[in-house]
Amino acid sequence: xxxxxxxxxxxxxxxxxxxxxxxxxxxxxxxxxxxxxxxxxxxxxxxxxxxxxxxxxxxxxxxxxxxxxxxxxxxxxxxxxxxxxxxxxxxxxxxxxxxxxxxxxxxxxxxxxxxx
Amino acid sequence: xxxxxxxxxxxxxxxxxxxxxxxxxxxxxxxxxxxxxxxxxxxxxxxxxxxxxxxxxxxxxxxxxxxxxxxxxxxxxxxxxxxxxxxxxxxxxxxxxxxxxxxxxxxxxxxxxxx
Numbered sequence: 111x112x113x114x115x116x117x118x119x120x121x122x123x124x125x126x127x128x129x130x131x132x133x134x135x136x137x138x139x140x141x142x143x144x145x146x147x148x149x150x151x152x153x154x155x156x157x158x159x160x161x162x163x164x165x166x167x168x169x170x171x172x173x174x175x176x177x178x179x180x181x182x183x184x185x186x187x188x189x190x191x192x193x194x195x196x197x198x199x200x201x202x203x204x205x206x207x208x209x210x211x212x213x214x215x216x217x218x219x220x221x222x223x224x225x226x
Numbered sequence: 227x228x229x230x231x232x233x234x235x236x237x238x239x240x241x242x243x244x245x246x247x248x249x250x251x252x253x254x255x256x257x258x259x260x261x262x263x264x265x266x267x268x269x270x271x272x273x274x275x276x277x278x279x280x281x282x283x284x285x286x287x288x289x290x291x292x293x294x295x296x297x298x299x300x301x302x303x304x305x306x307x308x309x310x311x312x313x314x315x316x317x318x319x320x321x322x323x324x325x326x327x328x329x330x331x332x333x334x335x336x337x338x339x340x341x
Contacts, residue, residue: 143327154228155316155332162327201269205324211282212257212324216269 112137112206116217123192124225130177131187131220133202142206144185145214146176149199158200161185189222197224229253230333232317238339244305247336251298251319257281258300259320259330260292264313275300276323307340314338 113136123129135144146158161169161176169176177186189196199221203214229252239245251258260272271284275294286292289307294300304311314337318330 145329147332153314153337154334155318156228157329157331160327160329203269211276212259212274212320212328212330213271213282213284214259214261214269214330215271218268 112139112142112204112215114202114204114215114217116202116220118220119218120221120223122223122225123189125194126191128188128190129192129222131189131200131202131222133185133187133217135183135185135202135204137204137206139206142204144176144178145203145205146174146185146187147201147203148196149201149219151198155201159187192224194224194226197222228331228333230317230319230331232315232333232336234336235334236337236339238341239307240341241307241309243307243340244303245307245338247302247304247315247317247338249300249302249317249319249333251300251317252331255319255321255331256298257320257322257324257328257330258294258298259318259324260286260300260302261316261318261332262313263316263335264310267313269316272302274324281323304338309340312338312340 142163144161148156202217231250256277272286274282318332320328
């Protein structure tokens with residue numbers, strides 16, 4: 111079975127500073143994908159970034175980067191130059207192989223608050 | 227805007243009733259997924275359809291059923307509703323069957339309140 115753990119219920123960061131949101135995962139499948147989604151207070155789920163288990167380099171998408179440490183089974187999201195609009199809930203999710211197909215397993219989420 | 231549409235946005239109903247949630251995937255996407263988000267259970271995968279066929283099943287209750295139609299839109303039917311079914315129901319879609327780099331894009335959700 112797959113499991114995602116996000117140990118930070120809430121995080122605070124000053125505007126323009128960088129912040130790291132933690133995510134650890136557990137799976138016995140050698141092929142898997144890791145995703146981060148953002149959920150603002152309006153409720154929608156916004157895709158941010160993807161990392162495949164065989165990817166050699168850490169994924170980056172604009173101000174978002176994924177610090178992927180395979181041996182430690184961690185996939186931390188780094189947001190650089192935080193903006194007030196980054197205040198939201200952030201979810202880490204995993205898709206493993208086998209018959210799970212597209213099933214995403216989500217962590218409990220981290221609420222990020224950006225202070226001016 | 228992800229391109230995935232869900233209707234209705236809000237739904238208020240009574241225990242024991244039946245409701246239908248509708249989802250239209252992004253143009254060209256063949257897979258549709260349903261997720262339930264509640265305070266106590268978090269985000270839970272319910273079911274996936276790929277090009278009209280059921281592809282993967284999660285912790286979906288027997289009172290719940292879904293289908294994907296030839297035009298690829300999907301419906302989630304919830305029956306004999308209980309208070310605990312109150313949640314935000316998301317539909318997501320992706321281009322292919324969900325493996326590899328196939329990314330799921332979520333709709334705005336349907337908030338169901340069971341009174």
